[in-house]
Amino acid sequence: MIMSGANPFPQPPPRAQGGNTRRDVLILAGLFALMVAGLVGLAAATGWEETRAEIAKLTLLQVAILLALSLVNYGFRGFRWHLFARKLGLPTGVLQDMRHFIGGFAMSATPGRVGELVRMRWIRRETGWAFERTAPLVLVDRAADLVAMALILAVAVALSAGGIAGAVPVVLIALAGAYVATHPPLLHGLATRLYKALGHFPRLFARVRGAARSLGAFRGPMVITLAAVLGTIGWIAEGYAFHLLLMWMGADIGFWMAVAIFVFSTLAGGLTGAPGGVGGAEAAMIALLTLEGVPLEVSIPATLIIRVTTLWFAIGLGLLVFPAAERISMKAKHAH
Numbered sequence: 001m002i003m004s005g006a007n008p009f010p011q012p013p014p015r016a017q018g019g020n021t022r023r024d025v026l027i028l029a030g031l032f033a034l035m036v037a038g039l040v041g042l043a044a045a046t047g048w049e050e051t052r053a054e055i056a057k058l059t060l061l062q063v064a065i066l067l068a069l070s071l072v073n074y075g076f077r078g079f080r081w082h083l084f085a086r087k088l089g090l091p092t093g094v095l096q097d098m099r100h101f102i103g104g105f106a107m108s109a110t111p112g113r114v115g116e117l118v119r120m121r122w123i124r125r126e127t128g129w130a131f132e133r134t135a136p137l138v139l140v141d142r143a144a145d146l147v148a149m150a151l152i153l154a155v156a157v158a159l160s161a162g163g164i165a166g167a168v169p170v171v172l173i174a175l176a177g178a179y180v181a182t183h184p185p186l187l188h189g190l191a192t193r194l195y196k197a198l199g200h201f202p203r204l205f206a207r208v209r210g211a212a213r214s215l216g217a218f219r220g221p222m223v224i225t226l227a228a229v230l231g232t233i234g235w236i237a238e239g240y241a242f243h244l245l246l247m248w249m250g251a252d253i254g255f256w257m258a259v260a261i262f263v264f265s266t267l268a269g270g271l272t273g274a275p276g277g278v279g280g281a282e283a284a285m286i287a288l289l290t291l292e293g294v295p296l297e298v299s300i301p302a303t304l305i306i307r308v309t310t311l312w313f314a315i316g317l318g319l320l321v322f323p324a325a326e327r328i329s330m331k332a333k334h335a336h
Contacts, residue, residue: 072237102317125332
């Protein structure tokens, strides 16, 4: 769900070890604690009783609706992952691909987009495909998210009552990154020029050029259109959840403005390079809600709740699926 500026072609991960697993869990716990501590600190400074009262307004049914809309996002984007896998030629089924996609969420807030590497490792164990052959799948999935979110943000800003300062540069950066990632000759040429300029990391740039050649499998208007539609529906669902949350808390700023703030904050958090966009996304969301006249005693709990029901809900699902995905992939590896 969270964007990252990390390189999509890092070195393959080493063999899984208990120490690495404990380290990743500690990183996730630390990031969650920092996010909560920061928001609680703001709440205490602006009136803890008011913040707690706003949180208490939500019913279990409303929380369930927020989680269900997040599941819509994961479901549509997971199905898009499956379509990309089939287009690449991977011999995987839809449930297998969904297991890889959801399980990878467990590491989505760790440094370096480890979740992407974990998915590639599972695919390698179960199909025998090397990292170099599956790298285009990761790249095109990231690019598809960038396109969908940039389009949503552009439309939302255009249709909302007010604008968002900095939205245009973020849209342009997202579209530019997606354009480069989905145009093999351009990506190949860019990797070649960067290698000549830097003179280092030959294996890395060789992988990028190899992945660029494989991206040709995803060319075509039907693939791009379907990917954009699936991604747009998924991210709109979470934007709609943010809109509902604000209405339930008595701060209706309009559907398109709520969607614009949610998508902009998610993209801006990813551009900071922080794991899961933690810190940057929350700061952007609270600041933009404040500019729309939403008081801090509402914007702070609204930000906390929407991040828990989107980013951290995804991580929770990933942690539930992760052990089964590891076990199944190891069995497949030993069976080959």
